[in-house]
Amino acid sequence: MTSLPAPQAIDQHIGGAIDQAAFDALRSAVRPAVLRGIAADWPAVQAANTGNRAMVDYLTARAAARPIGAIAAAPSELGRFFYTADLSRLNFIKGTGALDAFLEDLLRAAELPDAPAMAVQSEEIAALIPAFTQSNRLDILPGVSPRIWIGNRIRVAPHYDAKENVAVCVAGRRRFTLFPPDQIANLYPGPFERTPAGTPVSMVDLANPDLGKYPRFAEAAQHAVQATLEPGDAIYIPYGWWHGVESLEAVSVLVNYWWAPGLPDGIGSPYDALLQALLSFKHLPEDQREVWRTMLDYYVFEKGGDPAEHLPPHAQGVLGPASTQLFDTMRSLIRQ
Known part of the structure; x- marks a missing residue:
């Protein structure tokens, strides 16, 4: 051993x-x-x-x-x-x-x-x-x-x-x-x-x-x-x-x-998002998974900086600053 x-x-x-x-x-x-x-x-x-x-x-x-x-x-x-x-x-x-x-x-x-x-x-x-x-x-x-x-x-x-x-x-x-x-x-x-x-x-x-x-x-x-x-x-x-x-x-x-300090009111559960990611990404062809890996790095993990910095505040939509209204809007989009 x-x-x-x-x-x-x-x-x-x-x-x-x-x-x-x-x-x-x-x-x-x-x-x-x-x-x-x-x-x-x-x-x-x-x-x-x-x-x-x-x-x-x-x-x-x-x-x-x-x-x-x-x-x-x-x-x-x-x-x-x-x-x-x-x-x-x-x-x-x-x-x-x-x-x-x-x-x-x-x-x-x-x-x-x-x-x-x-x-x-x-x-x-x-x-x-x-x-x-x-x-x-x-x-x-x-x-x-x-x-x-x-x-x-x-x-x-x-x-x-x-x-x-x-x-x-x-x-x-x-x-x-x-x-x-x-x-x-x-x-x-x-x-x-x-x-x-x-x-x-x-x-x-x-x-x-x-x-x-x-x-x-x-x-x-x-x-x-x-x-x-x-x-x-x-x-x-x-x-x-x-x-x-x-x-x-x-x-x-x-x-x-x-x-869990620092969580904005109304934010979603990261664990739930992980399960959703398994549902949505895991079984895609590898070339498509690579596209979505790039998307997540850009929009979610912000490896290239703020993805909304080139947009005026009124046009940032779901990319805007955290708020309960923003999270409600996201949930509404997901339900649709």
Whole structure:
């Protein structure tokens, strides 16, 4: 088996709190960063440091009476939420129930030698645990609604988000392995239609990469960066960076903040546009695809500069400055 280099360590900010100016400067580098101890004073982190029962009691005492979604995979899957061997379906089941029941099941599973993988994923904290956000705050993102992720020793395949992300480790340790967006071809993305993580995931198992089947992953590994978070630590993940996540403890809690700054009101979804592009361009003859590649570079990515600069403002139409009216006009043209 070909050996791969160990991922490089992610840059760290050490010292707990970080002010807005320092956080903005960190983001401007467009590189992942670890924020050590940024949430060490959270009551939830302090409860987690007391023990698993204290963590569960802290969440249960503040939870609203509403159902949650949860997923579970058999012990044979070794904690990996992924596909069955033939890719015909996902390798886990979904269900709904009460948070307190899930948490008690999580504690019982912690005593088993071969526990199933269990997770509650991406629940909005404001709706599920309203009092949590009042006591556990991230001041650098005051207007972003946090989400909570709870589970045991699980592995999530590398995937990307069309958002920026700050993920705070509350209980248990979590290992993050990241790759820059330009490594997409070397990560072998899976299907669009059925995915464990919303967007396509890498088909490569980071714990045991098969270079015979996925040889280009050897190049992706040259660009990998990694960090292990302790309770109270956070990681900043830039827009579009691929990240695989491994929870290392029997009880693991993470709070994350997704946001996409700078988006004009009414703009369309880039992910939807990608699907539309696959529909419209992928199966054209190559000479026609080359024409449209040139069109996109000119109109969308503006490689030759502003495509409307030679037109007076009243004649720029859909090439004009962003506005909700402009986007409504575009949608009307598409519908026609």
